[in-house]
Amino acid sequence: MTEPVRDPAIIEAYLRDASNLHGQAELLFRPRDADEVAEVLRWCQARAMPVTVVARRTSTTGAPVPMGGAILSTEHLNRLHSLDDVDGGVLLGEFQAAVEAAGQFFPPDPTSRHECSIGGAIACNASGSRTFKYGPMRPWVESVEAVLADGTRVSADRSTPLPWSVPQWVEPKVKTAAGLYPAKNLLDLLIGSEGILGVVTRARLRLIAKPTAVLAMLVFLPTRESLLAFLPRARALGPRALESFDRKALDLIRGRLPEVPEADCAILIEVEHEGEPPLDPWFELLDDVGALLDHSIVATDEPQLARLHAVRHALPATVNEIIAQHGVQKVGTDFSVPADRLGDLLALYDAVPMASVCFGHIGDSHLHLNLLPRDEAELVRARELYMELAKAVVAMGGSVSGEHGIGRLKRAHLALMVPPEVVDGWRALKAQVDPAGILGRGVMF
Numbered sequence: 001m002t003e004p005v006r007d008p009a010i011i012e013a014y015l016r017d018a019s020n021l022h023g024q025a026e027l028l029f030r031p032r033d034a035d036e037v038a039e040v041l042r043w044c045q046a047r048a049m050p051v052t053v054v055a056r057r058t059s060t061t062g063a064p065v066p067m068g069g070a071i072l073s074t075e076h077l078n079r080l081h082s083l084d085d086v087d088g089g090v091l092l093g094e095f096q097a098a099v100e101a102a103g104q105f106f107p108p109d110p111t112s113r114h115e116c117s118i119g120g121a122i123a124c125n126a127s128g129s130r131t132f133k134y135g136p137m138r139p140w141v142e143s144v145e146a147v148l149a150d151g152t153r154v155s156a157d158r159s160t161p162l163p164w165s166v167p168q169w170v171e172p173k174v175k176t177a178a179g180l181y182p183a184k185n186l187l188d189l190l191i192g193s194e195g196i197l198g199v200v201t202r203a204r205l206r207l208i209a210k211p212t213a214v215l216a217m218l219v220f221l222p223t224r225e226s227l228l229a230f231l232p233r234a235r236a237l238g239p240r241a242l243e244s245f246d247r248k249a250l251d252l253i254r255g256r257l258p259e260v261p262e263a264d265c266a267i268l269i270e271v272e273h274e275g276e277p278p279l280d281p282w283f284e285l286l287d288d289v290g291a292l293l294d295h296s297i298v299a300t301d302e303p304q305l306a307r308l309h310a311v312r313h314a315l316p317a318t319v320n321e322i323i324a325q326h327g328v329q330k331v332g333t334d335f336s337v338p339a340d341r342l343g344d345l346l347a348l349y350d351a352v353p354m355a356s357v358c359f360g361h362i363g364d365s366h367l368h369l370n371l372l373p374r375d376e377a378e379l380v381r382a383r384e385l386y387m388e389l390a391k392a393v394v395a396m397g398g399s400v401s402g403e404h405g406i407g408r409l410k411r412a413h414l415a416l417m418v419p420p421e422v423v424d425g426w427r428a429l430k431a432q433v434d435p436a437g438i439l440g441r442g443v444m445f
Contacts, residue, residue: 004029192405247263354371
């Protein structure tokens with residue numbers, strides 16, 4: 001078995017994720033293949049030692065933050081076996097670059113794709129801006145190899161039957177990544193299970209032809225009414241992404257894009273196309289809703305598109321830096337609601353009495369309100385506000401997690417939308433798969 005690291009100075013680097021939650025652990029394992037992963041898990045099962053699977057620590061939910069015991073890092077599971085066959089520790093962005101250099105395309109694009117691992121993205125069924133057109137990770141995963149909590153190695157695709165009874169429940173009819181999927185096969189159960197059942201060591205992924213060209217536009221809208229008038233017609237035009245930024249987010253963006261005007265909000269639009277960019281229908285729509293057309297930023301080639309992506313990527317990173325400077329944990333919503341309740345969600349966010357920044361996947365009615373508490377007292381109030389918002393979102397038929405999962409920080413919110421008998425069923429499933437309850441202890445429930 002790979003020797004554990006016991007040096008506290010080395011282990012310290014593995015004790016936080018992007019939520020700024022801090023944990024503690026006694027041992028760090030860095031296995032290099034699935035056999036070593038299995039050895040580590042069997043060793044820990046025999047000792048009933050908690051194990052937290054850690055990938056690249058981009059999570060905002062505290063799921064990869066250990067609360068004692070051992071850390072199992074997948075960083076050395078980093079081989080690209082073929083264009084569509086990769087180890088779980090491979091960086092998603094590096095994989096996508098290799099795929100696109102070969103003229104292929106892997107659509108899922110979480111904002112952290114240049115920092116997150118493929119296994120981590122599978123574990124939380126990650127999404128991103130292109131989810132509006134392509135969906136989350138789930139439909140793009142053909143099969144996985146994984147090591148279950150007791151050290152059993154498995155291979156799973158959608159023909160692999162479930163070896164255990166899995167609670168069936170009705171998920172909200174919105175974009176969601178909250179709780180275990182009501183799966184009919186082993187692959188779909190493992191996707192989105194947040195590392196509480198096993199460790200994804202390898203995956204075969206579905207690729208498509210790379211889009212011929214992409215038009216991107218950052219457009220600015222003067223009022224909330226113009227935004228709500230724009231969205232239904234914009235969705236009908238078939239973009240691959242519709243991302244929004246509120247006024248406070250624009251203040252942060254302006255440091256990188258000085259040409260950003262004063263506006264109520266902005267929308268980043270991405271459209272795949274062949275031939276000439278389809279500007280006319282978009283500008284006709286934008287003109288109809290009173291957009292600030294003279295300030296639109298249009299990108300029609302890779303460097304221009306990369307510039308807009310860099311700005312979008314930097315926004316959550318900037319928020320995380322602000323939170324870290326305040327020395328408190330991040331409190332950011334991951335709520336999604338039915339499209340006809342988006343206006344209600346925005347009104348709720350407007351009424352929150354705390355400094356905040358709002359941006360996200362408005363095409364899916366899935367927005368991140370990032371509260372910015374400045375001290376421990378405001379952190380307590382931020383959590384209270386979060387719970388009030390979560391209750392309202394569930395009452396609208398929404399989800400308490402559109403893409404990030406539950407982790408350690410959102411267990412109380414999951415209980416708002418999932419019946420207790422379903423959670424009890426998940427506990428029973430967990431006990432079958434993980435007899436000593438070692439893997440991801442305290443995550444999800």
